[in-house]
Amino acid sequence: MADEERLARAALTRVLEPGDEAGGQWLRSYGASGLIQRLKEGGELFPRVTSARREGLRGRAVAARPERDLEQARAARARFVCPGDPEWPAQLDDLGHARPIGLWIRGQASLRLWALRSVAVVGSRACTEYGAQMAARLGAGLAERGWVVVSGGAYGVDGAGHRGVLGAGGATVAVLASGVDVPYPRGHHRLLDRIAEQGLLVGELPPGDHPTAYRFIQRNRVIAALTRGTVVVEAACRSGALVTARRAQSLGRHTIGVPGPATSGLSDGVHQLLRGEGVLVTSAAEVVELVGAIGDLAPERRGPVVPRDLLGPQAARVLAVLPATGALTVRDIAHGAATTPDDAVGSLYELQSLGFVERHGDGWQLTRQTTQTVFSSNERW
Structure with missing residues (x-):
């Protein structure tokens, strides 16, 4: 951008308030240098601009000292970036x-x-x-x-x-x-x-x-x-x-x-x-x-994984049938889990190896540790 245009834009930051859309239209129509000059002249240049506003803008334009502002910015280790500059977003x-x-x-x-x-x-x-x-x-x-x-x-x-x-x-x-x-x-x-x-x-x-x-x-x-x-x-x-x-x-x-x-x-x-x-x-x-870009996915949120979450569907059903106290026969467990006695026995031995259940004679029941874990967090079921 030419130095004259940059100076004019620096001056306009003292004249026009941020976000002034009318000022933005004028800037596009006349360019920065042309606009600052017209503002200083204070003539009948813009439609629908009251005389009070025109005079106010004129006073600001005449008082603007862009060279001083740029020097003050340099002293503060700052810079002025305009549209069209490499750094302009x-x-x-x-x-x-x-x-x-x-x-x-x-x-x-x-x-x-x-x-x-x-x-x-x-x-x-x-x-x-x-x-x-x-x-x-x-x-x-x-x-x-x-x-x-x-x-x-x-x-x-x-x-x-x-x-x-x-x-x-x-x-x-x-x-x-x-x-x-x-x-x-x-x-x-x-x-x-x-x-x-x-x-x-x-x-x-x-x-x-x-x-x-x-x-x-x-x-x-x-x-x-x-x-x-x-x-x-x-x-x-x-x-x-x-x-x-x-x-x-x-x-x-x-x-x-x-x-x-x-x-x-x-x-x-x-x-x-x-x-x-x-x-x-x-x-x-x-x-x-x-x-972000495609593939920048947030990790899935889920609660802690406990051992019973890893059981297969049938073993989980068999485990759910067993009460907090007392033992059940294989026939009762199979009926409650909607499976055959042979399949129920297979699941019970799997659960026994994992420490969930134990056998007492002809009956099966939960281990003490499983009872405490399952029924202390009953809201998960």
Whole structure:
């Protein structure tokens, strides 16, 4: 991209708010250089633009100092990446007119390469211990499987997910609603610095700019578009994490939720998501099964295998006939198992060799160990 166009885009990050679709249309019509010039002139250039907004945009355009912003970014070891650059993630183009004008990035890795194999993990800021534990486990598990975890660097689920990745030595990206040199929230100053060293800090706002409520909401669209899927861990019905999930869904990405207690208001939003098109997961392996390549299957979940699970159908039926106390004759056992006496005898000798039953005269009964095992876990039968 020509230096003039790059400077104009850097200037526009100070003029247009993130996600401004009207601004995106103007940018496509006039180009960055043409648009910044028209904004500075402040004339009747755009239909349906009020004079108040036109004057506000003009004031921002005149005050923009892109050279200073780029110099400040270099001082913070950050860079400005524009559409068309080798590092630009092409999936952001799915946002259409709401596509970022450019991205300010702090960190050494290539955002484009990392975004190709990434998953968003988002959720409540005021999460429970369960939510923080699940986010950290997902983050670590995804990192161990070679996936990049993208989140917003906030308190609660975001921070827990980032820490889980960092603890596993993995790759993580924090998408900020402020300049990448502005630690927000301030309590995450050290965490964000560590992410910048081991991962990437990404933002649409120029250096020194601060977040607003609107910018947090718009930040979520970038998280959704960058990744193959969004996992929501604990979210109330009005949580911003659900905004990310719904945006991911509208972009054709996977929408995923981690269930919580049915009585927890912090999980109401997740459960609402799961009742729709969201997919329930409880582990990183299940997330990878959804977003990964064909064959990346999560291990089948099943209870512990006990010796009686390995019995053949007839031997299992014979074993089930024997009561907790007392002995039965071969004829009674064969009748109860719906088999012949000869087949019943064969199964009984097999069960005896395995330690399940013992013979007393003409009768057969369970061994003491089998009685304790079978009838102490009666719910399995």
